[in-house]
Amino acid sequence: MLVFMNEMSGMIFFVYICIIVIKKINVLKMKALVSVIMGSTSDLPVMEAAFKFLDSQEIPFEVLALSAHRTPDEVAEYARNAHSRGVKVIIAAAGMAAHLPGVIAAMTPVPVIGVPIKSSFEGLDSTLAILQMPPGIPVATVAVNGAQNAAILAMQMLAVNDPQMLAKVVEFKTSLKQKIVKANDDLAQISYKFKTN
Ligand code: C2R
Numbered sequence: 001m002l003v004f005m006n007e008m009s010g011m012i013f014f015v016y017i018c019i020i021v022i023k024k025i026n027v028l029k030m031k032a033l034v035s036v037i038m039g040s041t042s043d044l045p046v047m048e049a050a051f052k053f054l055d056s057q058e059i060p061f062e063v064l065a066l067s068a069h070r071t072p073d074e075v076a077e078y079a080r081n082a083h084s085r086g087v088k089v090i091i092a093a094a095g096m097a098a099h100l101p102g103v104i105a106a107m108t109p110v111p112v113i114g115v116p117i118k119s120s121f122e123g124l125d126s127t128l129a130i131l132q133m134p135p136g137i138p139v140a141t142v143a144v145n146g147a148q149n150a151a152i153l154a155m156q157m158l159a160v161n162d163p164q165m166l167a168k169v170v171e172f173k174t175s176l177k178q179k180i181v182k183a184n185d186d187l188a189q190i191s192y193k194f195k196t197n
Helices: 002-029 041-056 072-081 100-106 121-131 147-159 163-189
Strands: 034-038 061-065 089-095 112-117
Touching: 034 041, 034 147, 041 061, 041 089, 041 112, 041 147, 072 100, 089 100, 089 121, 089 147, 100 112, 100 121, 112 121, 112 147, 147 163
Parallel strands: 034 061, 034 089, 089 112
Antiparallel strands: none
């Protein structure tokens, strides 16, 4: 009996490992719909909010470090080929003199969302560098360190042509409402002599 149970648990463990490996292989075979680029791995802690959101929505994404200043040739090659690799939206994050999103936008038909990273001057330098694009080359700019909003906007862009993605957007927006409903329930518990609700 004990031997049989040991064999069974071994078998279950083997099947479990197989499922994990197959899932991972399937993800590796997927084409990224969203490409997340950052000027440096020092931007990574901020950008993790975007990865978490895309992962939670099961949107295939890739992550790369590229710099218009330090790797201009690689940026050009990346930007010129992104659309033919199936990338639908690019999120580009950079701090300081943040030329990366604009340079990428100049070389791709794919919409670019810029995330200004707060690394100096409270992020004002990178915000202006990303936001103040000349006519003809727009970069959709989110708030300083607004990585999650960049990912949400990317999902909304994907939803334009995809009813399943649109359903995810609607579900996400509904979840935001629930948060405020709960907040008001919590606030109702706070009591003060002159508080009327
Ligand atoms: P390091 O921490 O590597 O010195 O980078 C990066 O995004 C980062 O926030 C400091 C900051 O420089 C930014 N960076 C850019 C570009 N490349 C790197 N703004 C670019 O090409 O625009």
